[in-house]
Amino acid sequence: MKRLNRDSIIAIALLVFCGVFFWASFDIRTPNYGVLKPSAWPRVIIGIMSFLSLIYLIQSLKGNPNIATAGKSDREPGFRGWVDYWRNPLWCFALFFVYLALLPILGMLIDGILFVYVLMGVLGGWDGKKPLTHAYIAVLTIGFMWSLFTFGLGVMLPSGIFMDPI
Amino acid sequence: MVVDNILAAIDVLANGHALLLMAVGVAAGLIAGAIPGFTIAMAVVLTLPFTFGMSAHLGLATMISVLVGGLSGGLMAGILTGIPGTPSSVATTFDGFPMARNGEPGLALGIGVWSSFCGGIISAVLLMTMAPQLAKIGLEFNPWGYFMLVMFALTITASLAGKNMIKGLIAGALGLLLRTVGEDEAAGMARFDFGSDALLGGFDFIAVLIGLFAFSQLLNDVRDPEKAKKSLTQRSSIQIKIEHRRAIAEILKRWTIVVRSSLIGVFTGILPGAGGSIANILAYDQTKKASKYPEKFGTGIADGIIAPESSNNAVEGGALIILMALGIPGDVTAAIMLGALLMNDVVPSPSFISDEPVLAYSIFISFFIATFMMLALQSVMLRIFVRVTKIPMYVLASIILGFCGIGVFALHNVGFDLWTLLWFGILGFTMRHFGFPLVPMILGVVLGNIAELNLARALAITPDLTPFFTRPWSLFFMIITIFSALFPMFQGHRIKEKAWTLFYLPTACFAVSLPLFMMGGVTRPALAAFLFCFGTYLLWQRKQNGWRYKA
Numbered sequence: 001m002k003r004l005n006r007d008s009i010i011a012i013a014l015l016v017f018c019g020v021f022f023w024a025s026f027d028i029r030t031p032n033y034g035v036l037k038p039s040a041w042p043r044v045i046i047g048i049m050s051f052l053s054l055i056y057l058i059q060s061l062k063g064n065p066n067i068a069t070a071g072k073s074d075r076e077p078g079f080r081g082w083v084d085y086w087r088n089p090l091w092c093f094a095l096f097f098v099y100l101a102l103l104p105i106l107g108m109l110i111d112g113i114l115f116v117y118v119l120m121g122v123l124g125g126w127d128g129k130k131p132l133t134h135a136y137i138a139v140l141t142i143g144f145m146w147s148l149f150t151f152g153l154g155v156m157l158p159s160g161i162f163m164d165p166i
Numbered sequence: 167m168v169v170d171n172i173l174a175a176i177d178v179l180a181n182g183h184a185l186l187l188m189a190v191g192v193a194a195g196l197i198a199g200a201i202p203g204f205t206i207a208m209a210v211v212l213t214l215p216f217t218f219g220m221s222a223h224l225g226l227a228t229m230i231s232v233l234v235g236g237l238s239g240g241l242m243a244g245i246l247t248g249i250p251g252t253p254s255s256v257a258t259t260f261d262g263f264p265m266a267r268n269g270e271p272g273l274a275l276g277i278g279v280w281s282s283f284c285g286g287i288i289s290a291v292l293l294m295t296m297a298p299q300l301a302k303i304g305l306e307f308n309p310w311g312y313f314m315l316v317m318f319a320l321t322i323t324a325s326l327a328g329k330n331m332i333k334g335l336i337a338g339a340l341g342l343l344l345r346t347v348g349e350d351e352a353a354g355m356a357r358f359d360f361g362s363d364a365l366l367g368g369f370d371f372i373a374v375l376i377g378l379f380a381f382s383q384l385l386n387d388v389r390d391p392e393k394a395k396k397s398l399t400q401r402s403s404i405q406i407k408i409e410h411r412r413a414i415a416e417i418l419k420r421w422t423i424v425v426r427s428s429l430i431g432v433f434t435g436i437l438p439g440a441g442g443s444i445a446n447i448l449a450y451d452q453t454k455k456a457s458k459y460p461e462k463f464g465t466g467i468a469d470g471i472i473a474p475e476s477s478n479n480a481v482e483g484g485a486l487i488i489l490m491a492l493g494i495p496g497d498v499t500a501a502i503m504l505g506a507l508l509m510n511d512v513v514p515s516p517s518f519i520s521d522e523p524v525l526a527y528s529i530f531i532s533f534f535i536a537t538f539m540m541l542a543l544q545s546v547m548l549r550i551f552v553r554v555t556k557i558p559m560y561v562l563a564s565i566i567l568g569f570c571g572i573g574v575f576a577l578h579n580v581g582f583d584l585w586t587l588l589w590f591g592i593l594g595f596t597m598r599h600f601g602f603p604l605v606p607m608i609l610g611v612v613l614g615n616i617a618e619l620n621l622a623r624a625l626a627i628t629p630d631l632t633p634f635f636t637r638p639w640s641l642f643f644m645i646i647t648i649f650s651a652l653f654p655m656f657q658g659h660r661i662k663e664k665a666w667t668l669f670y671l672p673t674a675c676f677a678v679s680l681p682l683f684m685m686g687g688v689t690r691p692a693l694a695a696f697l698f699c700f701g702t703y704l705l706w707q708r709k710q711n712g713w714r715y716k717a
Contacts, residue, residue, distance in 0.1 A: 010600055014336065021343060024358050031353050035629055036622040038355040042346040049339040056332050088394060089385040092567065093592060099571065100584050108572060116568040123394055123560035134561075141565045145572050153219040155576040 007060030014053040022046050091122045107160025112142040168298075175527035178223045179535065187224060188231040188532065192539040195235020196547040197554050200243045200251040201562070204387075206236035206442075207498040208380045212566070214372055214506060215573030222510035222525055227532035229506055233499055234286060234536035237442065237479045238544065241278035242551050245471075246271060246406075254442025254478040257450035261463065261470025268466045271406050276413025277471045279544045281424060284417065285476030286537035288428035289435070289483025293490075294530045297519060300491035304516025307492075309624035311639030316617040318643045319438040319494050322650040324606045326437070326444070331654045333602045341610020342617070344369060351615055352622045364582040369590070372505050373574050373583040374611055377590025378604055379498065380570060384563045385595045394560040408545050416468045423453050423469055424476045431477035435484020438496050438609065442478040449477030483533065490526055492516055493616070498605055501612045509577075642681035649674045663715065668708050675701030 004012075025046065028039040075085035083090065099115040106114065117138035124130060149155040178184070191213065198209035213232045217225030240255030245262035258278060265274040307315065320342075324334030347358045348368025359365040388394040417424060427449035434445035453473035454463045463470050485496030486503070493514035495501035507514050512522055519526040574587045594604055624633065634640050652670070660667040675697045682694035708714070 006600075021358065024360065028357050029355050031355060034353050034622065035625040036352065036618075038350045038353045038357060041350075041618045041621060042343065042357060045339055045343045045346070049336060049343060052332055052336045052339060056336065059332065086389070088388045088391055089595060092385050092388070092563075093588070096567065096571075096588050096591075100581075100588060103581065103584070108575065112568050112571060115571070116564050119564040119567065120561060123388055123391070123564065124558060125395070137561060137565070138568075142568050142572070145569055148216075149572055149576050153216075153576070155219075156579060157572065157575060158581075 005060060005063075008057055011053050011057035011060055015050060015057070018046050018050040018053060022050075088123055092119065095119050095122065103158055103160070105160055107163050108157040109142065109146045110160060110162065112146065113138045116142055171523040171527040172531065174524045175223075175531045178524065178528050179227055179531055184224055184227060185535075187220075187228045188536055189539055189543065191228040191231025192235035192536055192543050193547055193550075195232040195237075196239040196242070196540065196543060197235075197551060198232070199236035199239025199255075200547075200551045201554065204251075204562075205379070205383060206233060206240075206252055206254070207502065208383050209233075209236050210499050211372075211375050211380055211502050212569065212573060214376075214502065214509070215576050217506060218509060218577055222507065222512060223528045225506055225510065226503065226525070226529055227535075229503060230529065230532045231536040231539065233482055234479070234533065234540050235543070237286075237482060238279065238282040238475075238540045239547075239551075240478070241282065241471075241475055242275070242544075242548060243555070245274045245278055247555075252442070254446050254481070255474065256443070257446040257474035258471055258478075260450065260474075261466050261468075264464065264466030265468075265471065266466075270409075270466075272409040273412055273416070274466075274471060275406065275544075275548070276409045277416055277468050278475045279408060279541060280410070280413045280417050281427075281472045281475035282479040283537055283541045284424045285428045285431055285479035286483070286540070287534070288425065288476070289432050289480035290530065290533045290537060292432050292480075293483040293487050293533060297487045297490045297526075297530075300487060301516050301519045304492045307516060307639050308633075308637060309620040309627065310633045310637045311643060313617055313620040313624060314634065314640045314643035314647065315492065315494060316613045316620070318647040318650065319613060320606060320609055321647045323438050323609050324603075325650050325654050330601065331651075334606045337597065337602045337604065338606035338610040341607035341612075342614040343610075344374075345611050345614025346618070351619060364585075367582075369586050369611075370574075370578060370580070370583045371508065371611065372577055373586040374590050375502060375505060375608060376570055376574055377587040378594035378608060380566070381587060381591030382594030382598055382604075384566055385591065386598060388560050388563045394563070395558050397556045397558050406548065408548070417472060420469060420472055423472045426456075427453065427473040427477040428480040431480025432484040432487070434477070435481035435486075435496050436488050437484075438488065438494060442481040445477040445481045446474035449473040479537075486529065486533070489514055490518060490529065493518060495609065495612055498608055501608050504612055638681040638684040641684070642678065645674075645677045645681065649677070660715075665713065668713060668715070669705075672701040672704045672708075675704070 022043065025039045025042050028037075028042070030037050030039065075081045095115060095118060099111055102114075103111050105111075117134055120134040120138065121131065124134070146157060150157055179188075194213070195206070195209055198204050199206055210229055210232050213229050217228055220228070236252065237254065240251035241258050241262065243249055243251035244255045244259040245266050248259055248263040250256045250259050262274045262278060265271070320338040321335070324338050325331050345368075348366055349355065350357055356366055430449045430452060431442075431445045434442075434448065450463075450470060450473045453469055454460050457463065457469060459467075481497075482499065485500040488494050488496045489500040489503060493504075493516065495504050504514055512518070512525065570587060571584060574583050575581070577583060597604060597607070627633075634644065649670075656667055656670045660670075679694035679697040679701070682690045682697070685691070
């Protein structure tokens, strides 16, 4: 058996996840009607998933080549290398998180335009005429979508505190 | 009756508004399918929010148009740039790109377009004729049979998802488990809400789909900072005229390839989890094997374009057959269609075609109309394709992420759905990175409550578990579930000529014949007898060979 590798860590994380859900399944109330308890089906799935995760763990510890995850990447070692390699997806996650957090304040239109504008800048750079180009792309595309949903489809999108009177 | 339904469906779709929406859908699909990195599933799932204000007929017709356009769009990128627009057009590049480089891009595109058209029409005809017949069989399923059918769909999807079946099965189980979050449908009890009111309603299915498929795919597309800044092509214009007449003549000369490849496509589509990415390679390979000049494949011959393009367009007809007849999605796009139906309070099941005949036939008819529109719009979209492919990927990804936000919120006007989108986007991206297939997980999410409801119904009839083994359809699906679960191991061991693999196929034949005998009637016992004889013949043949595959 080899020492812990990435697959074994994922398998252990899956087992912990199953454990948490199994523990949470005891909070499910059982009514005095029906044959199948509301907790029965989730427990069956948790049982199957735990069993599969256990097989996955054993296979990963045995070094089964069939289960090896994505091949070698070209990233530099260490935390800095990891951040550099995943920079763009991390930016997307972080900016989307900020976008959602600011949505009740800025509203869908302003927040959406800012999100697309900043994301384009972060992913594509701020050099030359890019800030200007990105600005009109963000305003035109999100403005069009917002208008389509608001006026065309009659959807009440969040207006935020600035556009509330509208 | 059938004619009435067809006429009613035509009445719903034959108006300017519906046709315009379908034309826009086909055009959008052609462009989305042509951009490498954008999948057809992503295009279809992003169409969903736009359809929420439409009637079910119009919404589904629009989505089918995007789907048909997407299936054909992949060939433009594949033939002109050598980079397949979608995984379902990988094999098209083998001969399409060389033919274009040999100075005949117009002919290559023409053959691709007309092959796609033929594949689409053949599969639409089969969809219209087979789905109602299969639905009649589906009405025989009882809760035990239906529950086992869902288990079979999940197992075969996991086994076809890649070389690691364990990861596929874990992904499927994870999908089933996440579907249980929120109030359970049978008793109305809260499950896994962890004290949060937002979780009490469960995760919205469409937000989960967009997060898992579109959001995570976009992040994958911009992962490499240098590639994200580059555009697919630097060409500013394109001067290619699609050679329709020559293409039709070439295809008519090879009509057997069209029919065979389309049938491969439909059959692959019927199998849950096996989509266009498998069908196009399979059809190319079969055509090469059957050809009198296999050495010419890869040099730019018409056969090598006809086979993959007619098969990948036929796949969706197969996937829709299973969705409409049994309520089981054959692939991710069919799962999204199922989501669209659920959004309109239509639950696909074996009684779907008889309960909602106009809606069902409008799906059939829109498949036909979209296929014709694809043919008409391909030349126009070729010019737009060149312009779109000049836009760097990071711009497209940023805009689409912005669209995702607006679209997902618009579905139910619930802010929690946007958080669902983000968390499932992260989950999908992580799963992709660690080699977990997403298709079984999506099917798990889609089919989770169907499985639970049927299990509850079965246990409400009798708490005894023996009907799972004694009811013919339940036993049938249980047997094929077991054999499909063993299939990847069989494939691996067969190459090594392990002894047990000699008995896999004969045993499967014997086992499947048992429930077929139990079903009664004439056809099914006759089929069972045939399978039994075939299994016996295989055993006899292997004994003659000294218990080897070949003497």
